[in-house]
Amino acid sequence: MAHTFRDPDGDLSHTPRRRPGRRHERNDFTCVHCRAPVSGTSFGTKHRNHCPRCLWSRHVDEHPGDRAAVCRSPMEPVAVAARDDGEWAIVHRCTACAKINLNRVAGDDDELALLALALRPLALPAFPLLDVRRRE
Ligand SMILES: [Zn+2]
Ligand SMILES: [Zn+2]
Numbered sequence: 001m002a003h004t005f006r007d008p009d010g011d012l013s014h015t016p017r018r019r020p021g022r023r024h025e026r027n028d029f030t031c032v033h034c035r036a037p038v039s040g041t042s043f044g045t046k047h048r049n050h051c052p053r054c055l056w057s058r059h060v061d062e063h064p065g066d067r068a069a070v071c072r073s074p075m076e077p078v079a080v081a082a083r084d085d086g087e088w089a090i091v092h093r094c095t096a097c098a099k100i101n102l103n104r105v106a107g108d109d110d111e112l113a114l115l116a117l118a119l120r121p122l123a124l125p126a127f128p129l130l131d132v133r134r135r136e
Contacts, residue, residue: 032058032074050077050090052109055117059094061101071097080118088114 027040027048033056040048049064050057057075062068073096081089081102088105105114 029058032056048106049103050075050092050106050109052106053113055090055109055113057090057092057101057103059097059099059101064101064103069099071099073097075099075101077117079120080114088118090114090117 029038029040030036031038031051031054034051034054036051036053038048038051049061055077057077059069059071059073059075060067071094073094075092075094077090078093079091081091083089089102090105090109092101092103093099094101
């Protein structure tokens with residue numbers, strides 16, 4: 001009779017369900033996209049919620065850090081947003097329910113991945129760049 005199971009975060013647990021947000025939980029996780037092991041602690045963010053290598057996240061929060069979402073599907077990084085103070089945030093869109101979340105960039109996020117994300121609209125222009133003319 002199986003009385004333990006391995007939960008998606010990798011720790012053995014005897015309880016079939018975890019009560020969200022009611023107890024201290026380990027924040028380490030495995031990336032849903034590139035499978036890299038991700039430490040839950042980093043400088044620059046209290047609740048790391050995305051992979052520093054590929055920037056994918058997971059739909060676990062309704063509001064930042066609350067872990068209240070039941071969706072738990074992968075969230076794709078779709079854009080970079082710059083705040084007034086110059087800090088960057090990553091726009092994540094859930095691949096299942098299409099919810100949009102804005103997440104602070106962490107101190108050890110991969111700079112090339114961030115740049116590639118920021119430059120994506122320029123690399124894939126929605127119109128031919130040579131046809132852009134200044135309107136007289
Ligand atoms: Zn990843
Ligand atoms: Zn979702």
